[in-house]
Amino acid sequence: MADASDADVAATADTAEVAELTALIDEVSIPYEKFTLDNGLDVIVHTDRKAPLVGVAVWYNVGSKDEPAGKSGFAHLFEHLMFNGSENAPGEYFQYLQEIGATDTNGTTNFDRTNYFQTVPTGGLERALWLESDRMGYLLGAVTQAKLDNQRGVVQNEKRQGDNQPGGLIFYELVETLFPAPHPYDHTPIGSMADLDSASMEDVRNWFRDKYGPNNATLVLAGDVSAAEGRRLAEKYFGAIERGPVNNPAEASIPELAENVRTVMRDQVATTSITKYWTVPGITDRELTALTVGAQILGGLSSSRLDNALVRNEQLAVGVSGGNYAFQRVGILTVGAFAKPGVETETVEARLGQLIDQFIAEGPTEDEVRRAATSTVAQTIRGLEQVGGFGGKAVTLASGEVLAGDPDFYATQLETLATLTPAEVQAAMQRWMTRPAMTLILEPGERDSSYEEAASVEGDAADAGEASDEVTVTEVRPAPPLGAGSSLDFPDVEHATLANGMKVHYAMRDAVPATYVTLSFNAGSAADPLDKRGLETLAMTLFDEGTTTRTSQQLAEERERLGANISLGGGFDRSSFTLSALSANLVPSLELLSDIVRNPAFAPSELERVRTQQITSIEQEMKTPAAIAQRMLAPLVYGERNPYGGAANGDGASVGSITRADVTAFKDRWIRPDNGEIFVVSDRPLAEIVGALNVVFGDWDAPAVAKGVKDFSATPQAPDQPRIVLYNRPNSPQSYILGGQITPVDARDETYVDFLNANNALGGNFLARINMNLREDKGWSYGSYGYNQTRENAVAYLVQAPVQADRTGDSLAELIRETGDFLTTRGVTDDELRRIVAAEIGELPGQFETSPDILTAMQNNALYGRPDNYYELLADRYRTQTRTSLDAAARAAIDPDRFVWVIVGDGEKVEPQLEQLGLDVEVIDLVQTEN
Known part of the structure; x- marks a missing residue:
């Protein structure tokens, strides 16, 4: 066990200052070496020895914007085919990756690029590169009619799955309105059922020959590999692949609507949403960063102006949004609100328009710009702990190279954030948000627009007969042996006790300058009384909606200044408060966490607002297929009277019956130091962590009321027959x-x-x-x-x-x-x-x-x-x-x-x-x- 001395505590308390944004940005660095093979393949290698892992990313500079008319969805369909085997590895790609021990394996397609990625143990790197090179250079012999037919069906079901969601048809309407044909962005990457139906083997072969040459690709290795080793392996496995045709990605202008467009759609949604869209510049334009920051300030941050006005103060909406779809050639700026049930759409729409106009006229404050920028930088720092995956170092370098022509583009964006001024943000908003906009209203009701079905389902597809599944090997390329496996080195876990008796479980990780702290309490939704299901969810939400010293707005602003995230929840068995902090701002971040945990106000007005939001969320779940199934199955599997037999967030009746006294009683019985423990992962030493925790939690005592006890006396019983x-x-x-x-x-x-x-x-x-x-x-x-x-x-x-x-x-x-x-x-x-x-x-x-x-x-x-x-x-x-x-x-x-x-x-x-x-x-x- 370890405890902090008084000197540790005092020293920690004296350091409670907020780090400068420029200092945070200085901590972000991804050094790399880049070289190009004779066949045009760009290779980037970043060395990170923190673990015996390498993130492998292969990006092709082709996306749905490059599809010719009548061939929509081809880039995405081909992405699927790339996982169905190559000439020397004809089985499922995931089969070979499982043999390696790969994680974070996937492929994605958007308007601008197609990418493939996996994180592999160091001993499996050579095998992974053999696999990636085989499908880059030796794929077509393994693309059979049977595989094409199968993956066409899979992609069409992916499309159905998206279309089946509430609001699932919106993006089609959005793209067609903002980017009318023949604009390169005039169709979604998933494509149309008709075009997918018509995809032929010759179409697929031509797509590969034209788009998938090494001179149209970038390979990134990030992790436990040196630049010299990366060069050797890239030459060995990719060097012999012949160049392909030069692919010049489609250019695209930023279209402007002739006039404002207002579209009303209906679907299975719980409340009306009003969303405004503007076309804006693509990712390499400095104005895009300014617009993104502006959208965050307006509707994206927890402290946003729209959230403060429409949700907190005027209570016209149950939620707001603001963001930017950032593509290579264009962007789509979006700002919106979800009307509070019972409030007229016209009222919310008019007020939304007033607030947008006011923001454009006034511009943001310096504090707002800094908070938005700090939040983004903090998110970047946390994401770069990972070498692979959807947002790690490999993807960061690859996206910069492919979409901006610069692996260091992330640094350019961070520098823009550091130097962005309120005047720049205002000027960008005035330039682009005063142009004609598309306003899309999505109302509750029977869906009034139809989804497109495939010919195979409609019964019009011709019978193709038995499809050939024979693989042709044009060049035999034996698989390299797997290297020695890497064993898991889980960090040593140390334990300590705070002055008030709370146990601390600690592990050190120093890959990024960040600290993660979870206060976990033995509660969860299983603690809810049967007639008050949803109480734990409602109470945990309210902890973050104001304390005795800070309003919910002030809490949100303070988190953003610190670059901290505080998430509340836990699940069925535990209720938790998790802080993700930049270590440079650890002490003030912990002070904020302590205020939320120890001093919630549970203001009656906030209770009613959050209650409405929770009930609206429940109603939306009852319109979403997966959520409906999960809510309905729970009592059938566990039994209605078992703590696991209901939805964690309750139903409309149970949530409607909860009083402030219920919420306060939940806190007193369950969220207390003698019912919780603390888990920490940090780059800072244990003594410093314990000292900081003692400052903010060491004097926290349990209340006099009895601690809560869960009731699992209702034993689940399986039915006698299906x-x-x-x-x-x-x-x-x-x-x-x-x-x-x-x-x-x-x-x-x-x-x-x-x-x-x-x-x-x-x-x-x-x-x-x-x-x-x-x-x-x-x-x-x-x-x-x-x-x-x-x-x-x-x-x-x-x-x-x-x-x-x-x-x-x-x-x-x-x-x-x-x-x-x-x-x-x-x-x-x-x-x-x-x-x-x-x-x-x-x-x-x-x-x-x-x-x-x-x-x-x-x-x-x-x-x-x-x-x-x-x-x-x-x-x-x-x-x-x-x-x-x-x-x-x-x-x-x-x-x-x-x-x-x-x-x-x-x-x-x-x-x-x-x-x-x-x-x-x-x-x-x-x-x-x-x-």
């Missing part, structure tokens, strides 16, 4: 299937990891049987999975599958058959066991790359009573697993005959399909359940 509950959601292009059952598994048991790995064969990852069946074999779903819903006092097993509406019955039959076969005649195979164990061991270092990863792991260890080095022990546990042990774990946990299946879809289309399954089907109209 059943289906169909929630009728008309006009849904997809059905959302969610099935589940309670299991006898306990997360503290030694066999828990056997159950997890057994599920990795059935449903736990991309290569698992459920997804490979419905997505990769049938093409009926964009993604289908089985997973454990693990809580402190129960573990449920769930299966989810969003599927095209006309295949709902067939898909459910496949899920039932696949699960049944796995548990009886087709258990884990030798190949699955080898792949799963290798992947789980290899992925361990990548799973704990960042401070938030470590912070979460420490909390899970405490929740389930595990040792501090639990994750370091897993590799040996995985090595002892056998087919027999995994099969036994799965068969002891899962019983498909006791599943409850919830389906959210168009009842008229779906119910007849379910009759063939021979199960009881209960049909519920969603209108009956919304209140």
Whole structure:
């Protein structure tokens, strides 16, 4: 145990000053070496030795803006094909990456670029580069008609999945209005069903030949690799690939509307939204940064002017927005508000317009600009702890090179933020936000615009017969051997005790100058009384809506000045307050956190405002397929009277009944020092952390009232036979299937990891049987999975599958058959066991790359009573697993005959399909359940 001395405490208290923005920016640096191969491939290498990991990113300078007329969606469709195997690696790309132990693996397409990325253990780098180079130079022999047909179906289901969401058709309307044809941005990257239907093998081959040459690509390696080694490997694997045609990405002007456009759409939404859009410059224009800052100040920050006026003071809205879609050639500036239920649209729209005009006329203050800039810089610093993934160092360097012609473009943007003046922001707003705008009103009601369906579903597609799946190898390229594996080095966890008895669990990570602190209390939504479900959610929200010394506006402004994030929540078992602070501003950030935790005001006016927001959010959930299914399945799996048997945020009636006394009682019974512990990951030493924590929490004593106790006496009971509950959601292009059952598994048991790995064969990852069946074999779903819903006092097993509406019955039959076969005649195979164990061991270092990863792991260890080095022990546990042990774990946990299946879809289309399954089907109209 460690404790801080009085000198430590005094020294810490004296340093409570806010760091200058320029000082924060000086801490951001990604040194690199860049070189170009003879075939035109640009290679960038950044060395980061913090862990035995390398982020690999390959970016192609082509996106949907480069698609010719009639070929929309081709860039994205081809991205999918790139994961279906190359000539020397003809299987699923994820299969080979699992063998390496890769994490953060994905590919994305937008208007401007297509990218592929993965983070791999150092020993797997050469294999990863072999894979990336094989699909860059030797792909076409593996692109078969069967694969094209399958991925066309997958992409069309991805489109259906987006279209099926409330407001899912808005972006089509937005793009068509702001960028009318033949503008390069006149269609969305997902493309049209008709164009996807018409994609031929020759189209696909030509796309690859024209766009995917090495001279149109950038390779970035960031992590445990030197520049010399990166050059050697790039030459070895990519050097022989021939140049392709020169691709000149489409130029695009910034169009201007002839006049203001006002469009009204209707959809399954809880309240009306009013959003204004302007076309603005692309990412390399300094004005774009000024506009982005202006949009943050206006509607994006927690302290934004719109939030303060429309939500807090005038209470005309339950939420606001402000931001910038930043593309290479153009941007879309957006500002909007979600009307408070019962408030006239015209009232909110008029006031929104007044506030925008006022902001343009007055301009921002120096403090507002600095707060917005500091928030952005802090977010950048936190993101750069990661070498790969969606926002780490590799992506930062690649995006700068491909979209701005400069890997250091991130530094240019930071410098712009540091020097941006209020006058610049105002001038940019005056230039671009006084031009004609598009105003889009989305009202609650029956969807009045139709989604586009594929010819295959409409029955018009020609029968293509048996599609060939034969692979042609043009050049044999043997896979390099895997290097030595890297074992997980989980940071040492140290423990201390504050002056008031609170335990502190601490780990050091010094990759970035940031500190993460979580105060975790043994509460969560499981602490809610059954007739007051949603109390914990409402109370936790209110902690951040004003203290006895600061208003909610002042809290938001102070966080932004410090570059700090404070998130409140936790889940079913714990209620937590998590601070993400720049270490330079640690002490004042902790002082702010302490004020929020210890001194909430729970003002009656704030209570009513937050109550309205929570009820509106609940109503929106009851219009969103996945949320409907999750809310409806919980009481069927756990039982209505079990603490896990209801939605964490309650329902309209329960939230409406909560009083201020209820909220205060929740705080006194649950959010108290004798019911909590503190978890810290920081680049600062433990003594300094304990000293700072003692300053703000050391004198915090528990109240006199009794500590709360949860009631789990209502034991979950699985039904005696499977059943289906169909929630009728008309006009849904997809059905959302969610099935589940309670299991006898306990997360503290030694066999828990056997159950997890057994599920990795059935449903736990991309290569698992459920997804490979419905997505990769049938093409009926964009993604289908089985997973454990693990809580402190129960573990449920769930299966989810969003599927095209006309295949709902067939898909459910496949899920039932696949699960049944796995548990009886087709258990884990030798190949699955080898792949799963290798992947789980290899992925361990990548799973704990960042401070938030470590912070979460420490909390899970405490929740389930595990040792501090639990994750370091897993590799040996995985090595002892056998087919027999995994099969036994799965068969002891899962019983498909006791599943409850919830389906959210168009009842008229779906119910007849379910009759063939021979199960009881209960049909519920969603209108009956919304209140």
